Amino acid sequence: MTSARWSDLGPRMASAAVLIVVALVCVWLGGIWWRFAISLACGGMVWELVNMVDTNRGKSAKILALVAGVCALASVYLPPAFALPLLLLPSMAGFGQMERGGVTYSVFTAMIMLAGYGIMSLRSDFGLTWMLWMVTVVVVTDVAGYFAGRAIGGPKLWPRVSPKKTWSGASAGWIGAGIVGALFAILSREAGFGLIGVSVAISMASQIGDIAESSIKRRAGVKDSSNLLPGHGGLLDRFDGMLGAALFLLIAGQIVDFPPGVE
Template sequence: MSANWDDLKPRVLSGIAMIAVGLIAVWLGGLVFQLLIAVITGLMVWELVRMLDPARKTEALILAGITALVSMLAMHLPPAVTLPLLLAPSMVGLGRMGRGGVTYGVFTALILLAGFGMMSLRGEFGLVWMLWLVLVVVVTDVAGYFAGRMIGGPKFWPRVSPKKTWSGTVAGWIAAAIVGVIFAQWTIAGTGLAGVSIAVSMASQLGDIAESAIKRRAGVKDSSTLIPGHGGLLDRFDGMLGASVFLVIAGQIIGFPPGV
């Protein structure tokens, strides 16, 4: 039983530090938030390259720097320039990867799109909706972590993610729905926000699974060791990637905020 909880202390301490930094940046918004997102996207691409092709150490640093720069510039340029710019790091990296080039290209594009989506959400819709997105992803992860270890049961996809259970997966959906109901009452959004929150929760879980598949293919346990108890930034923000990309796409279909 204790083996299920042996990573809890460093996970909690690191989580508190990340939450504190994230909340401050989200609260301040503007250039502070954009800078944080730029740094995170750059480090995630660095981790991605190191996983897919460990020999490309110099390329990992170069591509990380390009990604961070593009993320920072994206919010300050016209859309006609921003759109191709967001795909530029993927195209540049394809020719520099010895292996895993396609995975790198697709995942890097998703990282940049997710980062742009988060910056746009904070800039256009304000603090409340950025907090909603963060809370949906966080409660999905936390509910899944505790329900999976306390309830257990059938595994979700043991070949790719051996620790994930159906109980944890469903618990994440329920927790996200609760967040949606609370924000529906707190804002002028309709009750349909609960369903949108569940969909965002599912997208965050898909992001988590996609990153797990990359790690499994690369033969590594964590994307890096940057965060004690959590592994790397990709390990911690994979759910946010999936959720943000989904919201960018779904927002064009349902409108955002939903029900407004």
């Protein structure tokens, strides 16, 4: 029983290590490299989404993925007012291509595009430090939740949609995110300790993104969004938390100053 509980740890860790290295290199380089990587990921996630919500849409999935990737990349080179309609174009383009799941596709695609735009803007507007902060919060939330959920167990968060997620795992993710926020507040010398609260909220948003994607998979009757990443499934399986976090930060940034405490 115990060995089965941790049976997927090896593939998950190996795949995660490769993803982290690639992500860190792209974050470090910034500029066109980071924007191209995020645009490519947006296109890949849209491709996975189409294949989940409406089977036998192979050609349409590729077309919509291409549209999403091009729109994501082009959006960061336009004024925000003109970027917004471009970010929603893939959602609108999908209506006529889908025989079923059109609403789910359109809403989730809009989230993917806006989150991608938010991630690219965070790196260009606030620099390397704060991009690494958000990535670290999401990764720590995922890792702490995984280990605490498997080791402690307990009541399920939403058993009908995501039977493996527990309240102990979710709480461990919040604690881990709070610690990350405290460390960045101390080391950066820019933000105040309000960053702890923002980090916990980002952690919660990443978990909501994870659960939202789990709901789509449950309705589609699939375990993973695709098989692109060993031990992790597809891009949506790996980046669903990042989508929730980036989308939340994009909205929350209009409500509270970011980074908090900076004059």
